[in-house]
Amino acid sequence: MIATEPVPLWTVDTPATWPEAPAEMTITTLSEIEACPRRWALAAAEYPELWSGHGYPPRLQLSALVGTIVHLALQTITRKLVQAACSSVQDQNGPKVMKELGGYTKVVHDCIDRVLHRFTNNPRALPLLESANRSLRARTPELRTRIQTMLCRVRLPPLQTVRAEMRESKLRAPLTIGAFTEIELRATHIGWKGKADMLVLSDETCEITDVKTGMPEERHQFQVQVYALLWCRDEELNPNHRRADRLVLRYSDEDVQVAAPTAVQLEEIERNIVARRDAALQTASQRPPEARPNRENCRYCGVRHLCDKYWTPETQFVIGADQRFTDAEVSITGRHGPSSWDAVVKLSAHSKAGTRAVLRTHHELEFRVNDCLRIIEAAIAGGDDEQPVVFTLFAVSEVYSVRSGGTATKAS
């Protein structure tokens, strides 16, 4: 991470207490626990010595932020359209609503500000906020086009009453005709909840839409079917157990309609998710929770520097070497230059243990001989012709100092 001043050091270790299994299950949590219970536990545990937020401070990932911004913008505009009683995207009042909002560009900029504001207390994300803001604003035209293209496919109900403000008031009362954004659905008797991006109720139809900003995946269809189940089983919002008859996955470039489950299929889904929830809770309750390292799970894991299973030769072998970026554990052998250090590789998918290395930093970091460092996402070069391998830290790289006993200090 780029920093002009030394980043305050904070020590991390395996959490003092592992997190309790979640009281209510969501699709996201289930996926996390099923993929790697250790990753879920390390990310969900409390770290009061690091910050006041919940879980381990998340990394700032631009691709994820883009998705969140698109979501937020669509939600903002849709809610305003519903509040203005626009009956469809063809409504003459649509542009008036957009003018009141200041236009797509302003909505995008507002959403960028709101999303980045969530990271202002995150010490891990703080050094990247300025460059993230700049990168996101530079992508405004792309975001504008995506949002406008997706918005043009939104189906709004012919409304007589507007209920979109219900969510803000936190009321959980039976829903009637209306369009509801970011609506939380709860099936308390099975311990499940979920948040659908949009629920449209009219006399004729009951439609659930989930917005996806990434590539289509099979699991998205299951997710929206789970929302159909949660809606049907939600005693507070839907006491008549009305079934959804249209499920839509809204991707940037297309809408995909998913078959709405029949009553029998809903029961099957219910059995499925109850069983998976029970299994996940059991796994998450182990101490320490099981680690399931593999290339897929570890590649974007935000807590891999804390995971002892990740830092083993076996896991590094399974993950394999990337030609451009790598993680590595190195031991400092001396200063190489004003902002570079000589080191020896202790563990890396890219280089053998014992390989000479040079660690290049682009801001001031002070190490001592024999300091053991865990480097996350450094650019790699060299390492052939008997030359040392060069690890170059760039904007999103991180370095943690591992002390004896496994304690690590965030250094960059």
Next chain:
Amino acid sequence: MQLNDHLRVHYTRQHLIVTNRGPREEGYTYCTKCGLIEPTALPKGVVGAAHRKPYPDSHDPNCPGGGATKGLVLGTDFITDVLLISISVDPPLTLTPGLLATDVALRTISEALTKAACARLELEANELQAEYRPALTAAGRDGREAEIYLYDTLPGGAGFAPRVGRLGLSVFEEALQILENCPENCDRSCYRCLRSYKNKFEHDLLDRYIGASLLRFALTGTTPTLDAGRLERSTDLLFQDIERQGIEGLSLARNKVVSVPGLGQVVAPILAVNRLGEFVVGLHGALTPDTPSDNGLRDMKEYSVAIPVILVDELVVRRNLPNATANLIERLRASLREVT
């Protein structure tokens, strides 16, 4: 010295470092044993293994290799007179670092300024040289400010650069004249206006229309708009190229009037229609991303809820039409994949 709201010049005399990063900016591979050097980008380099020494050695003509250093950047520094020219811009204009449009605009102005200054001071064309960079400020990082540095090529300096600074706005106006009035009325640049043997490696970055639009803004505050004729020609190019693909289920129309709910009638430069609806396709200027020249299209782009507007960079259309067409088709095709 502040020349106007957008132009500022500052004379300095300091070290300039000139570097050569080699082909593809990958540097050079250097043998630390014998001094043989070659571009790192070479697919079959010889420096790493045993090779012949680059100098006569009757006793031992071969170097055993194994002493290669990769990615070496060659450079030299010298003291000279430098005129730092700061250009600041306001939205929708942007000089985002690293974008082709920014490089084209600044490289073109650098060449035009050098030419204008040399003509004004009656110098040889190679006595002044200009380069550019993003301003080393927050505004520079945000694409709101860039710097051109004009310097004397004579080591030690000859005092030309500060004299250019004292000419004030007039030298910028003369540079604009060069850009606007090519004797050949060329499409981008030619040997009658900007090109020379000296800048042969930069010919691809010289576009007098883009350079002029930025310089005109810097001098008069006029927001760049695409020349109407050039806009029409570029839109025609894109339209014909998409039409030539013969995409099933996609109909195209040129300069079609569309009725946009709540906004009235707007002329769509290209109207693409598939079974899901209409898409309006237009072009935007290289330095003004997402900003069409036409007011109606601008409103539609910001406020339309019913019909999306897709804007394509005019610079990409002119320089890489297959890429512009492929990207646009992908976006239009994707919307056809809707499962109903």
